[in-house]
Amino acid sequence: MKSRRYSDESNASPDRCARHGYEKSVCVCGLPIQKGRGSVKLEDITRIPRVLGAGLATDDGFIIESQCTVGYDAEKSAAMAAQIINVTMRSLTTKNASVVLYTHNSVFFIKKVEQGVFFVICQRDANLGLIKIKVDRIT
Protein backbone atom coordinates (compact mmCIF):
# COMPACT_ATOMS: atom_id res chain seq x y z
CA MET A 1 0.00 0.00 0.00
CA LYS A 2 1.37 3.34 -1.01
CA SER A 3 0.18 6.34 0.89
CA ARG A 4 1.67 9.79 1.24
CA ARG A 5 1.07 12.30 3.99
CA TYR A 6 0.69 15.87 2.82
CA SER A 7 0.18 17.57 6.16
CA ASP A 8 0.60 17.06 9.85
CA GLU A 9 -2.63 15.67 11.28
CA SER A 10 -2.37 17.88 14.34
CA ASN A 11 -2.45 21.01 12.15
CA ALA A 12 -5.42 19.90 10.04
CA SER A 13 -8.29 22.38 9.88
CA PRO A 14 -11.93 21.25 9.91
CA ASP A 15 -12.23 22.03 6.19
CA ARG A 16 -9.22 19.91 5.28
CA CYS A 17 -8.64 16.18 5.26
CA ALA A 18 -6.66 15.16 8.36
CA ARG A 19 -4.75 12.54 6.38
CA HIS A 20 -3.87 14.31 3.13
CA GLY A 21 -4.31 18.00 3.87
CA TYR A 22 -6.48 18.58 0.80
CA GLU A 23 -9.81 20.35 1.05
CA LYS A 24 -12.35 17.77 2.13
CA SER A 25 -14.47 18.34 -0.96
CA VAL A 26 -11.65 17.22 -3.25
CA CYS A 27 -9.68 14.78 -1.11
CA VAL A 28 -9.17 11.30 -2.52
CA CYS A 29 -10.11 9.83 0.87
CA GLY A 30 -13.60 9.96 -0.49
CA LEU A 31 -13.96 10.51 -4.23
CA PRO A 32 -17.25 12.38 -4.66
CA ILE A 33 -20.07 10.46 -6.25
CA GLN A 34 -23.64 11.25 -7.22
CA LYS A 35 -25.26 13.62 -4.71
CA GLY A 36 -26.57 12.09 -1.53
CA ARG A 37 -24.84 8.74 -2.06
CA GLY A 38 -21.74 9.23 0.05
CA SER A 39 -18.33 8.59 -1.44
CA VAL A 40 -16.16 5.84 -2.88
CA LYS A 41 -12.82 5.23 -1.22
CA LEU A 42 -9.84 3.70 -2.96
CA GLU A 43 -10.00 0.89 -0.44
CA ASP A 44 -13.54 0.06 -1.58
CA ILE A 45 -12.14 -0.79 -5.00
CA THR A 46 -8.77 -2.32 -4.11
CA ARG A 47 -10.55 -4.62 -1.64
CA ILE A 48 -12.30 -6.40 -4.52
CA PRO A 49 -10.56 -9.73 -5.25
CA ARG A 50 -8.01 -9.69 -8.11
CA VAL A 51 -7.86 -5.89 -8.26
CA LEU A 52 -4.17 -5.02 -8.59
CA GLY A 53 -4.39 -1.31 -7.97
CA ALA A 54 -6.33 1.91 -8.26
CA GLY A 55 -5.46 5.56 -8.21
CA LEU A 56 -6.16 9.12 -9.15
CA ALA A 57 -3.89 11.19 -11.38
CA THR A 58 -3.91 14.74 -12.68
CA ASP A 59 -4.87 15.37 -16.31
CA ASP A 60 -1.18 15.55 -17.20
CA GLY A 61 -0.40 12.18 -15.65
CA PHE A 62 1.02 12.99 -12.23
CA ILE A 63 -0.12 10.74 -9.44
CA ILE A 64 -2.35 12.22 -6.73
CA GLU A 65 -3.07 9.09 -4.71
CA SER A 66 -2.84 5.39 -5.41
CA GLN A 67 -2.92 1.95 -3.91
CA CYS A 68 -1.16 -0.73 -5.91
CA THR A 69 0.03 -4.23 -5.12
CA VAL A 70 3.75 -4.90 -5.13
CA GLY A 71 5.21 -5.01 -8.63
CA TYR A 72 2.81 -2.53 -10.19
CA ASP A 73 4.14 0.94 -10.84
CA ALA A 74 1.40 3.44 -9.98
CA GLU A 75 3.22 6.33 -11.63
CA LYS A 76 3.54 4.49 -14.95
CA SER A 77 -0.10 3.45 -14.77
CA ALA A 78 -1.19 7.02 -14.02
CA ALA A 79 0.79 8.38 -16.95
CA MET A 80 -0.69 5.72 -19.23
CA ALA A 81 -4.23 6.38 -18.01
CA ALA A 82 -3.91 10.13 -18.55
CA GLN A 83 -2.42 9.63 -22.01
CA ILE A 84 -5.17 7.27 -23.17
CA ILE A 85 -8.03 9.35 -21.81
CA ASN A 86 -6.59 12.57 -23.26
CA VAL A 87 -6.22 11.03 -26.72
CA THR A 88 -9.73 9.58 -26.50
CA MET A 89 -11.35 12.84 -25.44
CA ARG A 90 -9.43 14.83 -28.03
CA SER A 91 -10.27 12.38 -30.81
CA LEU A 92 -13.94 12.07 -29.96
CA THR A 93 -14.29 15.76 -29.01
CA THR A 94 -15.95 15.03 -25.70
CA LYS A 95 -15.40 16.44 -22.24
CA ASN A 96 -16.03 13.21 -20.36
CA ALA A 97 -15.17 9.67 -21.33
CA SER A 98 -14.30 6.37 -19.79
CA VAL A 99 -12.30 3.55 -21.31
CA VAL A 100 -12.17 -0.14 -20.43
CA LEU A 101 -9.02 -1.60 -21.95
CA TYR A 102 -8.55 -5.38 -22.14
CA THR A 103 -4.94 -6.44 -22.60
CA HIS A 104 -3.46 -9.93 -22.69
CA ASN A 105 -2.53 -9.83 -19.00
CA SER A 106 -4.88 -7.39 -17.35
CA VAL A 107 -7.82 -5.02 -17.63
CA PHE A 108 -7.63 -1.25 -17.13
CA PHE A 109 -10.56 0.97 -16.20
CA ILE A 110 -9.86 4.62 -16.92
CA LYS A 111 -12.34 7.40 -16.22
CA LYS A 112 -12.20 11.17 -16.46
CA VAL A 113 -13.42 12.59 -13.16
CA GLU A 114 -13.71 16.14 -11.81
CA GLN A 115 -10.32 15.99 -10.11
CA GLY A 116 -8.40 14.32 -12.90
CA VAL A 117 -8.17 10.77 -14.19
CA PHE A 118 -9.21 7.76 -12.13
CA PHE A 119 -7.83 4.33 -12.99
CA VAL A 120 -8.15 0.75 -11.83
CA ILE A 121 -5.95 -2.19 -12.84
CA CYS A 122 -7.20 -5.71 -12.34
CA GLN A 123 -6.57 -9.25 -13.51
CA ARG A 124 -8.49 -10.69 -16.45
CA ASP A 125 -10.50 -12.99 -14.19
CA ALA A 126 -11.65 -10.28 -11.77
CA ASN A 127 -15.33 -9.43 -11.43
CA LEU A 128 -15.25 -6.62 -13.99
CA GLY A 129 -18.95 -5.88 -13.63
CA LEU A 130 -18.58 -5.16 -9.92
CA ILE A 131 -15.54 -2.96 -10.52
CA LYS A 132 -17.40 -1.06 -13.24
CA ILE A 133 -20.32 -0.41 -10.90
CA LYS A 134 -17.92 1.11 -8.35
CA VAL A 135 -16.07 3.14 -10.98
CA ASP A 136 -19.33 4.41 -12.52
CA ARG A 137 -20.42 5.83 -9.15
CA ILE A 138 -17.45 8.19 -9.12
CA THR A 139 -18.19 11.52 -10.77
Place this chain on the structure above:
Amino acid sequence: MSALIAAIHNEAEQSSQFLKAGDVEKFIIEKGDETICVLVTVESLFTVITEPEAKPGLVFVYARKIIDEIKEILG
Protein backbone atom coordinates in the same frame (compact mmCIF):
# COMPACT_ATOMS: atom_id res chain seq x y z
CA MET B 1 -14.37 7.54 -36.97
CA SER B 2 -12.17 4.65 -38.16
CA ALA B 3 -9.10 6.87 -38.16
CA LEU B 4 -9.87 8.14 -34.67
CA ILE B 5 -10.42 4.63 -33.32
CA ALA B 6 -7.15 3.51 -34.94
CA ALA B 7 -5.35 6.44 -33.29
CA ILE B 8 -6.79 5.54 -29.89
CA HIS B 9 -5.85 1.89 -30.42
CA ASN B 10 -2.27 2.81 -31.33
CA GLU B 11 -1.99 4.91 -28.19
CA ALA B 12 -3.45 2.13 -26.06
CA GLU B 13 -1.11 -0.42 -27.65
CA GLN B 14 1.94 1.75 -26.96
CA SER B 15 0.87 2.31 -23.36
CA SER B 16 0.19 -1.38 -22.90
CA GLN B 17 3.66 -2.26 -24.19
CA PHE B 18 5.13 0.41 -21.89
CA LEU B 19 3.49 -1.30 -18.92
CA LYS B 20 4.38 -4.78 -20.21
CA ALA B 21 0.71 -5.72 -20.04
CA GLY B 22 0.65 -7.54 -23.37
CA ASP B 23 -1.30 -6.81 -26.53
CA VAL B 24 -4.60 -4.95 -26.49
CA GLU B 25 -7.43 -7.39 -27.22
CA LYS B 26 -10.48 -5.16 -27.02
CA PHE B 27 -11.65 -1.91 -25.51
CA ILE B 28 -14.83 -0.06 -24.67
CA ILE B 29 -15.13 3.72 -24.80
CA GLU B 30 -18.08 5.31 -23.05
CA LYS B 31 -18.89 8.90 -23.81
CA GLY B 32 -22.04 10.86 -23.16
CA ASP B 33 -24.49 9.66 -25.76
CA GLU B 34 -22.80 6.60 -27.19
CA THR B 35 -20.63 3.62 -26.36
CA ILE B 36 -17.94 2.38 -28.75
CA CYS B 37 -16.92 -1.27 -28.56
CA VAL B 38 -13.73 -2.20 -30.42
CA LEU B 39 -12.50 -5.73 -30.96
CA VAL B 40 -8.94 -6.16 -32.16
CA THR B 41 -8.40 -8.92 -34.72
CA VAL B 42 -5.13 -9.88 -36.38
CA GLU B 43 -4.88 -7.00 -38.80
CA SER B 44 -7.97 -4.93 -38.19
CA LEU B 45 -10.25 -3.28 -35.67
CA PHE B 46 -13.91 -4.28 -35.58
CA THR B 47 -15.86 -1.30 -34.21
CA VAL B 48 -19.46 -1.22 -33.01
CA ILE B 49 -21.10 2.05 -31.98
CA THR B 50 -24.05 1.56 -29.65
CA GLU B 51 -26.39 3.51 -27.44
CA PRO B 52 -25.33 3.69 -23.79
CA GLU B 53 -28.07 1.22 -22.79
CA ALA B 54 -26.69 -1.56 -25.02
CA LYS B 55 -25.06 -4.52 -23.34
CA PRO B 56 -21.35 -4.61 -24.22
CA GLY B 57 -21.02 -8.31 -23.35
CA LEU B 58 -23.70 -9.19 -25.90
CA VAL B 59 -22.12 -6.86 -28.45
CA PHE B 60 -18.80 -8.68 -28.15
CA VAL B 61 -20.45 -12.12 -28.46
CA TYR B 62 -22.09 -11.11 -31.75
CA ALA B 63 -18.99 -9.23 -32.90
CA ARG B 64 -16.91 -12.40 -32.64
CA LYS B 65 -19.48 -14.32 -34.71
CA ILE B 66 -19.48 -11.61 -37.37
CA ILE B 67 -15.68 -11.55 -37.46
CA ASP B 68 -15.64 -15.34 -37.98
CA GLU B 69 -18.13 -14.98 -40.85
CA ILE B 70 -16.02 -12.25 -42.44
CA LYS B 71 -12.94 -14.44 -42.11
CA GLU B 72 -14.74 -17.28 -43.89
CA ILE B 73 -15.78 -14.98 -46.72
CA LEU B 74 -12.28 -13.59 -47.09
CA GLY B 75 -10.80 -17.06 -46.91
